Amino acid sequence: MTLKHPHWWDQNSDQPHKLSSSAKRHTSSSHIYEYAKTALCALGVSPLLALKALAPSGLTTPLRAKTDFIGLGISSDRGDANQIVEMVEELGVQRLLLRVPTWHIDRLDTYLEFATKFRNQKLLVNILQNPERATDLHSWTTAVETIITAFWSITNEYQLGNAVNRSKWGYRHVGDYLTLLGHTNHLREAFPGIILAGSSIIDFEPLATLRTLINCHNYKLDACTALLYVNRRGSPQSRQFGIFDLRKKIGIIAKLISVSNKFDSRLWITETNWPLLNTKPFTPNSGNPRSTVNEETQAKYLTDYYNIAWRTGYVERVYWWQLVQAGYGLVDHRSNKVRKMPSYFAFKKLLSSSECIN
Numbered sequence: 001m002t003l004k005h006p007h008w009w010d011q012n013s014d015q016p017h018k019l020s021s022s023a024k025r026h027t028s029s030s031h032i033y034e035y036a037k038t039a040l041c042a043l044g045v046s047p048l049l050a051l052k053a054l055a056p057s058g059l060t061t062p063l064r065a066k067t068d069f070i071g072l073g074i075s076s077d078r079g080d081a082n083q084i085v086e087m088v089e090e091l092g093v094q095r096l097l098l099r100v101p102t103w104h105i106d107r108l109d110t111y112l113e114f115a116t117k118f119r120n121q122k123l124l125v126n127i128l129q130n131p132e133r134a135t136d137l138h139s140w141t142t143a144v145e146t147i148i149t150a151f152w153s154i155t156n157e158y159q160l161g162n163a164v165n166r167s168k169w170g171y172r173h174v175g176d177y178l179t180l181l182g183h184t185n186h187l188r189e190a191f192p193g194i195i196l197a198g199s200s201i202i203d204f205e206p207l208a209t210l211r212t213l214i215n216c217h218n219y220k221l222d223a224c225t226a227l228l229y230v231n232r233r234g235s236p237q238s239r240q241f242g243i244f245d246l247r248k249k250i251g252i253i254a255k256l257i258s259v260s261n262k263f264d265s266r267l268w269i270t271e272t273n274w275p276l277l278n279t280k281p282f283t284p285n286s287g288n289p290r291s292t293v294n295e296e297t298q299a300k301y302l303t304d305y306y307n308i309a310w311r312t313g314y315v316e317r318v319y320w321w322q323l324v325q326a327g328y329g330l331v332d333h334r335s336n337k338v339r340k341m342p343s344y345f346a347f348k349k350l351l352s353s354s355e356c357i358n
Helices: 029-054 080-091 101-114 139-149 172-182 186-190 206-213 246-258 295-312 342-351
Strands: 071-073 095-101 122-128 157-160 195-202 223-227 267-269 315-320
Touching: 029 172, 029 206, 071 342, 080 095, 080 295, 080 342, 095 101, 095 315, 101 122, 101 139, 122 139, 122 267, 139 172, 139 186, 172 195, 172 206, 195 206, 206 342, 223 246, 246 267, 246 295, 295 315, 295 342
Parallel strands: 071 095, 071 315, 095 122, 122 157, 157 195, 195 223, 223 267, 267 315
Antiparallel strands: none
16 A cells, blocks of 8 residues: 655655755754764774774674574555565565654554564564654654554564654754654663664764764663665775775774663664666666666675675674665566566575575
8 A cells, every 4th residue: 555655755765855955954053063072972982992993803793593684674555565475475584674654653554554464574663753853852752652552562673763864864963863862761661671773874974873872862772773875886895985895884883882882782784775777766866877786786786795794793684675666676666567676586595595694
C-alpha cells in the first residue's frame, strides 16, 4: 500500500527533497556555538585517541553468525507485501530494518500490519524525525513513545533519528539532535529491556560522529549507528582524501566509540548502497556516471562492502538500504514489475549456507 507523504518528501528516492541554498543556514550564532563545542571536544579527546591509535585493537565484536551480521531495509509502500515476504525468505536474511516516520503516527496500523508478516526475522525500527518539526521536543517525544508502544510486542530495538547531520532532515546542526536525545532516558523505565541506537550520522564525518559520542547531554544509547555510504568514491577500496577507504573509516569510527561516554561499544551500519545508472528519478543523487554504477558493479561492491566490514571485526551489523528500489536497491520495481537485479543474487549468495564471508 502506498502511503501519502508530505510535500517535502521525495517518494521516488525515499528522502526529503534537497534544500535550496537560500533555505540552508550555516552562519547563525547557534551554528558558531555548535562548531566551537565540536572543536573543543575534538581537541580535548585527541590525546586519548592518539593513545588508542597506538593500541593493537579498539572496539571489537564477538564472533557472530552471518545471519546476525547481514541486514536489509524494507518498506511497507514498495510493492506487494506478500511478495516482499517471499523475497526476504528466499534471501535468507534474518535482520530487517523498517523505517517508521513520526509524521505517520496516525497510520501505524499500516506499518504494524506489514511488520507482523515477518515472523521469522528480527526487526530494527528506524524512527524518522519530521523535518518540519524536528526540534519540537513535545512532538518528538510523543511520537517516539507512540511508535515504541505500538511495536513493543514485535521488537525491542529502535534507532532514534536519521541522517541528523543533513539540514534537509530538519536539524540545523547535530546539537539540535542531542537536545532531543537528552529526553530519552525515561524510555528505559517505561520499556524495560529496550535497545536504543543512535548517532545516525550519514557519510564519513568523524567530527559530527564524535560530537554525538562525547558530550554533556543526559542520554545513554546501546549502539552507535552509522549511515556509512562510500558511493561517491566508487568502490569500498577507494580512498577519500587519498587516505580513508572503507576499512579505515570503520576503524576510525570504532576508535571514537571506544572513548565514548554515551554509547556502549557496539557499531551498527544501518544504511549503505550504490545508486544505479539511468534510474532517475529513483536514484538519490545526481544520476551522473561519476556517482552511479551499473548493476553488475553494484553487486560486486555490495559483496566487497560486507566482506571488508566483516573482516574489520568492529561492526556488529550492516543493513543494505533497501530491498525494493529501482535506484539503489536489490529489486527494480519500475513498470509495476519485480526484477531481481544482480545485487539481489549477490546478497543471497553471502547468506547462503555454502558460501562464507571471506
